[in-house]
Amino acid sequence: MIKIGMIGGSGFDDPDFLTDVRTVKKGTPFGGLSADLIVGKTHDVEIAIVLRHGRQHRIRPSAVNYRANIWALKDEGVTHIIATTACGSLREEIRPGHLVFPDQFIDFTRVRKSTFHEGDQVVHISMADPFCDRLRQILIQTAEEEQVTHHPTGTVITIEGPRFSTRAESRMFRILGGDIVNMSTVPEVVLAREAGICYALAAMSTDYDAWHESEAPVTWEMIATTMRKNVENVKKIFFKALPKITYDMCSCRTEVESAMV
Numbered sequence: 001m002i003k004i005g006m007i008g009g010s011g012f013d014d015p016d017f018l019t020d021v022r023t024v025k026k027g028t029p030f031g032g033l034s035a036d037l038i039v040g041k042t043h044d045v046e047i048a049i050v051l052r053h054g055r056q057h058r059i060r061p062s063a064v065n066y067r068a069n070i071w072a073l074k075d076e077g078v079t080h081i082i083a084t085t086a087c088g089s090l091r092e093e094i095r096p097g098h099l100v101f102p103d104q105f106i107d108f109t110r111v112r113k114s115t116f117h118e119g120d121q122v123v124h125i126s127m128a129d130p131f132c133d134r135l136r137q138i139l140i141q142t143a144e145e146e147q148v149t150h151h152p153t154g155t156v157i158t159i160e161g162p163r164f165s166t167r168a169e170s171r172m173f174r175i176l177g178g179d180i181v182n183m184s185t186v187p188e189v190v191l192a193r194e195a196g197i198c199y200a201l202a203a204m205s206t207d208y209d210a211w212h213e214s215e216a217p218v219t220w221e222m223i224a225t226t227m228r229k230n231v232e233n234v235k236k237i238f239f240k241a242l243p244k245i246t247y248d249m250c251s252c253r254t255e256v257e258s259a260m261v
């Protein structure tokens with residue numbers, strides 16, 4: 001039995017695409033999650049939605065309780081997570097409005113709790129391939145079928161925020177091999193892996209960050225405008241991809257067991 005978790009923001013707070021909708025309150029050992037889970041069904045698949053930044057988008061990226069969000073989805077029985085995020089582009093060819101399905105991350109966060117295991121249980125989980133390849137391939141195939149402009153691989157750099165990058169930082173991220181930059185993927189994907197949940201990301205490029213000499217540096221308004229224009233593409237891929245997801249035993253499910261010390 002599969003259950004799909006969806007973590008996102010704009011465009012997913014209105015559950016009109018779901019039937020049997022209800023909200024579910026969850027307590028977790030790590031405190032409260034960003035908002036009550038929105039649970040429902042579509043295509044006969046059970047869905048649980050977390051609004052990462054809360055109902056009114058008031059929770060800044062460093063303050064998101066990533067552990068509570070992932071714990072709540074695990075507790076709800078979620079087997080696969082499709083996350084969405086806005087991101088800045090570090091590459092000319094990743095234009096605003098394009099989607100990227102990252103296969104790697106580089107962690108530039110500083111103050112986030114990035115493991116469930118803080119007590120006596122030490123866990124060194126493999127992060128060589130952090131995103132679920134099976135789930136990624138389903139998203140890529142769906143984007144191809146729906147003719148949505150996308151990039152099938154990419155390295156996402158997650159910064160602490162809430163400020164945007166300097167030009168020098170933005171240029172450095174390019175040298176390091178980053179393709180896009182955002183503020184939310186780490187530790188979300190790390191915790192999903194610890195929880196044994198398949199996790200894939202649809203990142204929407206909204207701007208050229210700060211490196212691009214001929215483009216104006218990113219502003220929040222720029223991000224919001226591009227998100228509004230392109231959120232339907234993300235939704236389309238999400239819903240068309242759902243019926244293709246199956247419960248095949250994936251290494252994401254078992255990785256954590258071999259990581260216990």
Ligand SMILES: [Zn+2]
Binds near residue numbers: 134135250252
């Ligand atoms: Zn997987």
